[in-house]
Amino acid sequence: MANQESLETRIDKIIKVPLISSKLPVSPLDFLVASNIGGLASGLINPSLPVYFALGTLAVFYTWILGCGIPYKQKLFQAKKINFLETFGADIKHLNEMPLEERAREESVLIQKVNDEYSPPSNNRREITEKVEEVVTAFLSGYTGERVETKGKVRKNNLIGKVFYPFALGITNPMDGDITVPGGLGVMEAGTIAHETAHRKGYMKEMEAQVIAYLALSTSGDKELVQSANCDRLLYQMRSMASKRRVRIKNIQNSGLRDEIKRDFLKCCRRGPYAALMRTAITPIYVLRMKLSGQKNMDDYSKGFTNFLYTIGNKVT
Numbered sequence: 001m002a003n004q005e006s007l008e009t010r011i012d013k014i015i016k017v018p019l020i021s022s023k024l025p026v027s028p029l030d031f032l033v034a035s036n037i038g039g040l041a042s043g044l045i046n047p048s049l050p051v052y053f054a055l056g057t058l059a060v061f062y063t064w065i066l067g068c069g070i071p072y073k074q075k076l077f078q079a080k081k082i083n084f085l086e087t088f089g090a091d092i093k094h095l096n097e098m099p100l101e102e103r104a105r106e107e108s109v110l111i112q113k114v115n116d117e118y119s120p121p122s123n124n125r126r127e128i129t130e131k132v133e134e135v136v137t138a139f140l141s142g143y144t145g146e147r148v149e150t151k152g153k154v155r156k157n158n159l160i161g162k163v164f165y166p167f168a169l170g171i172t173n174p175m176d177g178d179i180t181v182p183g184g185l186g187v188m189e190a191g192t193i194a195h196e197t198a199h200r201k202g203y204m205k206e207m208e209a210q211v212i213a214y215l216a217l218s219t220s221g222d223k224e225l226v227q228s229a230n231c232d233r234l235l236y237q238m239r240s241m242a243s244k245r246r247v248r249i250k251n252i253q254n255s256g257l258r259d260e261i262k263r264d265f266l267k268c269c270r271r272g273p274y275a276a277l278m279r280t281a282i283t284p285i286y287v288l289r290m291k292l293s294g295q296k297n298m299d300d301y302s303k304g305f306t307n308f309l310y311t312i313g314n315k316v317t
Contacts, residue, residue: 012145017075019152019200020068021176028064029173030159068176076202080144084208087143090311092207092295098303098310103241106306109316110234114187114227115258121187121224128224129154132194132217135225139216140201150200154193155180164282166275169268172199186264188235190228191217205295207304210236214305215314233309233316235265239302245269 021028084091122128133151141147158180161171170181170192177200181192194213203209210232217229238255242248252265271279287297296304 011141011147014147014149015075015079017079017148017150017177017201018071019150019177020071021064021173021178022152022155027155027158027160027173027178027180028068028176029178032061032064033159033163064176072175072177076148079148079202080146081202082140082143082212084211088211088308088312090308092205092300092304094311095304095307096311098240098307100241102310103237103306106316107234107237107241110230110237111256113316114230114234114261115256117223117227117230118187118258118261119223119227120260121189121228123183125154125156125183125189128190129193131220131222131225132190132197135220135222136194136197136201136212136216139219140212148201150177150197152177152179152200154196156183164278167271167279167282170196172196174199174204185267187228187231187261188264188268190225191232194225194228204293205300206290207295207300207308210301210305211308214309230316231261231264233306235268236302236305238265240299240306 085094090096130151133149137147137149155178158171158178160173161168161180161182165171169185169188170179172179179193179196179200181189181196183189185192191213194217195209198209198212203212214229214232217225217232220226220229238251239248242251249266249269252262252269255262257265283298290297290300
């Protein structure tokens, strides 16, 4: 792994990726969805109104693509990316299976670690976002020699998330880099923002984004970010050992975690009837998208991530 002290000396190029959508009060994609819904509803009032809505939607779509999407993608295409196999000796297709007993050992060590080192997380979204952006940028630049800066806000709500992905902890629009991460995640918030920030920087595979987020935060030296990285690793280890959500929740409740961390973990696992319904409906489509892009399945988040750390010899002490 790159020495954190040498990161700045290796930088030979700075790429500033424009995040125009994140500066707007409303996500352009939300506006497009809302206008389509409005167009369909208006047809009940006047048959000619949907035509005007459609024309307006088309105009907004082209403005969004030309003004937000293309500038974002153009800059990302200029940036170097980490080759995981060459850099770490592991990638999605080259992983060693972590033995069950090692998973249990790591879970036990992490529970003790996060309990002992707990400190209340900050509720300052802007401060967390800025720290995460800098840490992830510095981590990646240590391997590529390029600072790929993606400075932009992280939304707390959007229409797409509430309607189609109410079960997701975070969402990144790959067309323009717009990120949404709901508030109230506690110790999981910085890690979730880091995962989405990796997506924003062009690492769209889930396991790769999770690896980048964890390694960047865990080596940052920032107490809050390190805590979030450890909690991320622990929760994904718990998920890998219990595929059923009901069992997972019970394991968290009986884990011996301090109440503050347990509460945040349960928030990430529990979901209402509508969120559960949408997860059931969306998951097959999402898994297909993952496979078409060279990924495996939803296990990439948990087993893939923890297998990766095991393969490269990244142990918790």
